[in-house]
Every structure is written in C-alpha cells, then in structure tokens.
Amino acid sequence: MMGVSGVRILAVMAKEFKQLTRDRLTFAIMLLIPIMQLTLFGYAINFQPKRLPTAVLVQEDSRFARSIVSALRNSSYFAFTRQARTPAELDKLVRRGEAQFAVTIPGDFTRRVARGDHAQVLVEADASDPSANSAAMAALAALPQQALAHDLTGGLAARGQAQPPFEVVIHNRFNPEAVTAFNIVPGLLGVILSITMVMMTALSVTREIERGTMESLLATPVQPIEVMAGKLAPYVLVGVIQTAVILVTARLLFQVPMQGGWTGLTLGTALFIVGSLALGFLISTVATSQLQAMQLSFFYMLPSILLSGFAFPFRGMPGWAQAIGEVIPVTHFLRLVRGSLLKGQTLGDQWPELAALTAFVLVVTALAMLRYRRTLD
Amino acid sequence: MSLAIDVADLNKSFGDKHVVQDLTIQVAGGRICGFLGPNGSGKTTTLRMLCGLLTPDSGRGACLGFDILSQAEEIKRRTGYMTQRFSLYEDLSISENLEFVARVYGLDRRGERVDEALDHLGLAGRRDQLAGALSGGWKQRLALAAATLHEPQLLLLDEPTAGVDPKARRTFWDEIHALAGRGLTVLVSTHYMDEAERCHEIAYISYGRLIARGTAAEVVAGSHLVTFHGEGPDIDRIGEEIARKPGVESVAPFGAALHVSGTDRKALEAAIAPYRREPYRWDEVPPTLEDVFIHLMGQAQDNYP
Numbered sequence: 001m002m003g004v005s006g007v008r009i010l011a012v013m014a015k016e017f018k019q020l021t022r023d024r025l026t027f028a029i030m031l032l033i034p035i036m037q038l039t040l041f042g043y044a045i046n047f048q049p050k051r052l053p054t055a056v057l058v059q060e061d062s063r064f065a066r067s068i069v070s071a072l073r074n075s076s077y078f079a080f081t082r083q084a085r086t087p088a089e090l091d092k093l094v095r096r097g098e099a100q101f102a103v104t105i106p107g108d109f110t111r112r113v114a115r116g117d118h119a120q121v122l123v124e125a126d127a128s129d130p131s132a133n134s135a136a137m138a139a140l141a142a143l144p145q146q147a148l149a150h151d152l153t154g155g156l157a158a159r160g161q162a163q164p165p166f167e168v169v170i171h172n173r174f175n176p177e178a179v180t181a182f183n184i185v186p187g188l189l190g191v192i193l194s195i196t197m198v199m200m201t202a203l204s205v206t207r208e209i210e211r212g213t214m215e216s217l218l219a220t221p222v223q224p225i226e227v228m229a230g231k232l233a234p235y236v237l238v239g240v241i242q243t244a245v246i247l248v249t250a251r252l253l254f255q256v257p258m259q260g261g262w263t264g265l266t267l268g269t270a271l272f273i274v275g276s277l278a279l280g281f282l283i284s285t286v287a288t289s290q291l292q293a294m295q296l297s298f299f300y301m302l303p304s305i306l307l308s309g310f311a312f313p314f315r316g317m318p319g320w321a322q323a324i325g326e327v328i329p330v331t332h333f334l335r336l337v338r339g340s341l342l343k344g345q346t347l348g349d350q351w352p353e354l355a356a357l358t359a360f361v362l363v364v365t366a367l368a369m370l371r372y373r374r375t376l377d
Numbered sequence: 378m379s380l381a382i383d384v385a386d387l388n389k390s391f392g393d394k395h396v397v398q399d400l401t402i403q404v405a406g407g408r409i410c411g412f413l414g415p416n417g418s419g420k421t422t423t424l425r426m427l428c429g430l431l432t433p434d435s436g437r438g439a440c441l442g443f444d445i446l447s448q449a450e451e452i453k454r455r456t457g458y459m460t461q462r463f464s465l466y467e468d469l470s471i472s473e474n475l476e477f478v479a480r481v482y483g484l485d486r487r488g489e490r491v492d493e494a495l496d497h498l499g500l501a502g503r504r505d506q507l508a509g510a511l512s513g514g515w516k517q518r519l520a521l522a523a524a525t526l527h528e529p530q531l532l533l534l535d536e537p538t539a540g541v542d543p544k545a546r547r548t549f550w551d552e553i554h555a556l557a558g559r560g561l562t563v564l565v566s567t568h569y570m571d572e573a574e575r576c577h578e579i580a581y582i583s584y585g586r587l588i589a590r591g592t593a594a595e596v597v598a599g600s601h602l603v604t605f606h607g608e609g610p611d612i613d614r615i616g617e618e619i620a621r622k623p624g625v626e627s628v629a630p631f632g633a634a635l636h637v638s639g640t641d642r643k644a645l646e647a648a649i650a651p652y653r654r655e656p657y658r659w660d661e662v663p664p665t666l667e668d669v670f671i672h673l674m675g676q677a678q679d680n681y682p
Contacts, residue, residue: 211464219428375431376425376430
C-alpha cells in the first residue's frame with residue numbers, strides 16, 4: 001500500500017495547469033464569463049424600470065389633462081413617446097408592444113372632476129411582462145391625490161378634500177392576473193430551443209473533427225452546404241418536437257393563454273430553429289474541440305437569457321444593454337412568442353420580429369458557409 | 378502507361394515550417410508506389426495535397442489527368458483516400474458505414490455493392506456490428522473497403538497498417554496487389570521495410586524533399602552504400618566503439634549480428650580493422666533497404682532549427 005505522495009499530487013497539478021493555460025480559448029472564456037456576468041447582473045438588470053414608453057390619448061385639451069400628463073412624466077416611470085388620436089390607434093400601440101402603457105383621459109374629464117362625478121383616467125398596462133410594471137403601478141396609486149393639487153383652487157378647492165378628485169382605473173392587458181408563468185413559459189420556448197439547437201450542432205461537427213472522421217468526409221465529393229443541410233435536418237425535427245411538447249405543457253399544466261397569431265408563430269419558430277442550428281454550425285467551425293464548442297455555446301446563452309427580456313424586463317435595461325439585446329435572436333423570438341400567445345398579434349404586428357429572425361438565419365448561414373473549411377488548411 | 382500522378386514543385390508551409398519543398402513525383406498507372414520517409418517528413422501533407430484536402434502554396438500538376446489546383450472535385454470523385462487514423466464512424470455498424478460512403482459518392486446498386494464488399498471482406502455475418510468494436514486489423518480492412526467502394530482509379534493510403542499484426546498486414550497487402558492488378562494506382566506511405574519491398578517502386582522523402590526514387594533495388598544501388606555484417610559473441614557491445622570511428626555512418630544491431638555501413642569503403646574497412654580477428658567474423662553484404670534509409674535520413678538536412 002502506497003501512501004499519498006505530495007510529489008505525485010504536484011506532478012498531476014502541474015500537468016493540469018499547463019494543459020489549462022495551453023487551451024487559450026478556454027482560458028479566455030473562464031476570464032470573460034465572470035466579467036460578463038458581473039456587468040450584466042450589476043448594470044443591465046433593473047427591477048424598477050423607469051421611463052417606460054407610454055402612449056396617451058387625450059380626448060379633451062384641458063388644464064387638468066395637461067397636469068395629469070406632466071404628473072405622470074414627473075414620476076419618472078413614464079415616458080410619453082406616442083400620442084394616439086383614436087382608441088383603435090392606442091390599442092394597436094399596446095398590442096404591438098410599442099407602448100408599455102396607454103393612458104386615456106376621457107372627453108368629459110374636467111366636467112366630471114368639477115361635478116365630483118366619478119372622474120376617471122384609464123391606464124392600460126401591457127402585463128405580458130408583469131414584472132416590468134410593478135414599480136410604475138405603485139407610482140400610479142399616488143396620482144389622484146397629487147396630480148391636480150395646484151389646479152383645484154377657488155370654487156374647486158373643496159374637490160379632493162374628502163376624497164381624491166378622480167380615480168385611476170388600471171386595466172392589465174394580456175395577463176390580467178399578472179401570472180408570472182404566462183410570461184416565463186412562452187419565454188422558455190426560446191431559451192430551451194436555443195440551448196439544445198445551438199449546442200447540438202456545435203457538438204456534431206466538432207465531434208467529427210475530434211474523432212478524425214472529418215478528414216474522410218472532406219475527401220469525399222460532399223459539398224459544404226450538403227454537409228450543413230444534412231446535419232441540421234434531424235435537429236429541425238428535434239426542435240419541432242420540443243416546441244410541440246413545450247406548447248402542450250404550457251397549455252395543460254400552466255393554462256397559458258393562446259390567443260392566436262399561429263401563422264407568425266409557426267414561421268418564427270421555423271426561422272428560429274434553423275437560425276439557432278446554423279449558429280451552432282458556425283460555432284463548430286471556430287471551436288477545435290467539443291469542450292470549446294460547449295463553452296462558446298454557453299457564452300452565447302448567457303446574454304440570451306439575461307438580455308433578451310426572458311429573465312428580466314427588457315425595458316428596465318440601460319440603452320447599451322437594450323442595444324445588445326436587440327441583436328440577440330432570442331429577444332425577437334420571445335417577443336414573437338409572447339405576442340402570439342398572450343396578445344394574439346397578427347402578421348401585421350409581427351413583421352419586425354419576423355424580419356429580424358430572417359436576417360439572423362441569412363447572416364449566420366452565410367458566415368457558416370464562409371467559415372466552413374473544405375480542406376484541412 | 379499514362380501517369381496517374383504527375384505533380385511538380387509542390388510546396389506547403391504551416392506557419393514557418395516548410396513541410397513540403399519543391400516536391401516532384403510521378404507515378405505510372407497501375408503501379409504500387411511506396412512512400413517512405415521519417416516521421417514529419419511531409420508524407421501525409423503530400424497525400425493530402427494530392428487528393429485535394431490541402432491546397433499547395435505553389436506547384437502544379439495533375440492526378441488522373443485532372444489539375445490538382447482547379448479540379449480537386451474531379452479528383453476526389455475518382456480517388457480513394459485512407460487516413461492514418463481510423464476515420465469511419467465507430468458508432469455506426471459496418472454495413473451502415475459502407476452504405477453512407479456509397480450514398481455520399483452517389484453510387485448506383487448501393488445494396489449490391491455493400492453486400493459484395495461485405496462478402497469480400499468476410500464480414501457479411503457481422504454486418505450489424507459497430508465498426509468501433511472491430512480489432513485493428515479488421516478496421517483497416519474495412520477502411521480499405523470503404524475507400525475503394527466507389528471504384529477509384531487512384532488509391533492514397535496513409536500508413537494503413539500501423540499497429541496491425543503481421544497476418545492482417547499480409548492480408549491487407551494481398552488486397553492492395555489484387556487492386557493494382559485491376560489497374561488501380563496506389564501510393565502508400567509506410568514505415569515498414571518489408572512493405573516497402575512489396576511495392577513496385579518507392580519514393581523516399583525527407584524533410585519535405587524527395588531524395589530517392591526507383592525500385593527497391595535501384596534505390597539500394599543508388600545509395601553507393603557499403604555494409605559489413607559482423608558476427609561473434611557479444612558483438613553488439615563493440616557497436617558503440619565502431620560507431621565513433623570516422624567513415625562509419627550507421628551501426629545497427631541485428632540480434633547477435635551487427636551491420637556497419639558507410640559510403641567510404643576505405644574508411645569503413647579501417648574502422649572495423651581492429652575487430653577483424655577471432656572470435657569475430659566479418660563479411661561484406663548488400664545493404665538492406667533499412668540500412669539505406671537510415672543512411673538517407675542521416676544525409677538529409679534538417680530544416681528545423
């Protein structure tokens with residue numbers, strides 16, 4: 001029986017350390033991932049998003065209406081980006097996700113305040129991402145007490161003494177009970193597809209390189225696009241099955257609403273699956289081992305989860321993080337899935353996301369074909 | 378007979394390593410050409426350039442009449458290439474591997490061809506076994522069957538029998554000769570001298586340069602090497618002493634005998650003169666191919682600083 005030898009431990013340790021430092025990509029990723037995580041978690045994530053895009057429909061041009069708008073703006077939670085002219089236009093802005101809030105000040109507002117006759121301001125909130133709204137909602141609660149404080153003078157001073165001069169009616173659209181699962185489960189479709197699709201193909205090509213079978217494959221007349229198409233096809237099927245399983249589970253276990261938008265959803269899912277697989281293929285042309293392929297896939301997954309609006313409200317992120325988020329395919333896919341299932345968006349609402357996903361497929365496929373080596377050079 | 382391989386001035390560098398330098402080689406159709414040279418001498422790189430897996434930095438030429446630079450696809454279609462490392466799919470069965478190859482080359486009568494190949498290999502009964510489960514010798518025979526399934530005109534084999542037992546090697550070479558008999562041209566790299574002698578002709582490269590070419594006998598004769606064969610009790614113990622003497626290029630023990638070689642006959646005779654006494658016995662013998670190769674290796678300039 002031999003004892004434990006420090007020298008032998010040291011020998012193994014020194015060998016491991018040398019091997020570790022020699023794989024430069026692994027080394028770089030090990031250093032980059034903590035930096036990336038710290039930056040993302042530290043700067044990009046904000047649970048109290050401010051200056052959320054808000055559309056307003058003012059049906060009477062009055063002092064009171066202006067005061068309410070400016071009170072909302074002063075709360076710093078609302079940024080008035082759109083002025084709607086009709087209720088239909090307002091509705092479209094919310095459904096397309098261009099506005100997080102829609103504020104309606106009705107035509108008889110001033111008259112009702114003056115009469116003390118249940119004056120109301122309607123605030124519709126896009127609750128498809130409930131966590132984005134909570135801080136802004138809290139700010140709304142104080143609005144009736146303060147908004148008109150300077151305007152209620154003279155004969156109207158009595159209004160707002162016993163009870164607030166008006167009431168804010170909040171209408172949570174798309175997810176009225178603010179069920180978190182309604183937001184998370186459709187989002188998971190994007191995240192799960194990303195993880196499996198990207199990693200599957202990334203591994204499938206590097207595996208051939210590692211095992212040496214690539215050399216034989218390259219010596220045959222098979223063309224790069226043929227290799228790529230042949231390698232991706234089985235995983236497209238895997239992706240379709242995964243999508244079906246997730247959607248059925250979402251419905252049966254979580255009662256996630258399915259409002260429609262099936263054409264856009266089908267198209268978008270197909271594009272997203274193919275794009276993610278092509279991205280995996282692209283990764284495999286860069287990575288020289290399966291380990292590296294895994295690491296690069298992980299490197300892609302991190303911002304896809306954190307900056308896409310999956311885990312944290314997209315609008316809560318600072319501008320630079322939103323800009324990065326906009327180039328991440330998952331971001332667009334998530335909007336599309338949530339838009340379809342929760343909001344019942346039509347193709348007319350979804351075309352920007354579908355265009356983004358098409359660009360994703362084209363750019364990644366082109367890059368993969370450029371990078372794929374037909375020789376061993 | 379037309380030339381199956383006819384390339385000139387091939388060059389290839391990886392980084393600052395000039396792996397193949399101004400290589401010119403011609404192989405006539407239907408011949409088996411042994412491709413020899415020490416490790417790292419550029420054999421694999423040359424084979425890869427011939428079948429379009431690597432692009433030469435410079436040079437010109439043709440394989441099977443197709444330009445190696447512009448018609449790599451045509452060459453690939455008509456060439457079988459067997460890699461040094463087993464490169465079939467270990468997680469596919471024997472017949473699945475062959476079927477895959479048949480499909481990739483777009484062959485007709487796929488099933489028939491695969492069955493024929495399996496019968497020929499004697500693997501018909503084990504067709505559903507995973508290729509990874511085969512022994513080294515069987516793997517190489519399967520790889521050869523896969524590389525020749527599309528009936529290529531040129532076969533490039535990269536150390537096909539490394540680590541294979543002598544009986545399996547013999548079977549393998551019988552097959553290569555059978556293929557050559559049908560008109561196939563074979564360029565095969567190897568480190569085994571007995572295999573070199575089985576080739577119609579040999580090409581020896583060292584440090585990326587072709588330094589000897591011809592039949593085995595021609596290469597031996599062309600070396601102008603003189604070899605003395607010494608025998609006697611414990612003769613291997615005096616080997617080191619002899620090796621230090623001027624004019625001695627190599628000393629190789631063969632069991633209880635010693636081969637002392639050099640190109641300068643006088644110096645060589647002087648070197649062994651002190652030992653030309655009882656109990657030792659010396660005879661001049663024709664140098665073996667191995668003696669010649671070790672001599673050639675010693676002559677070549679190392680291009681790695």
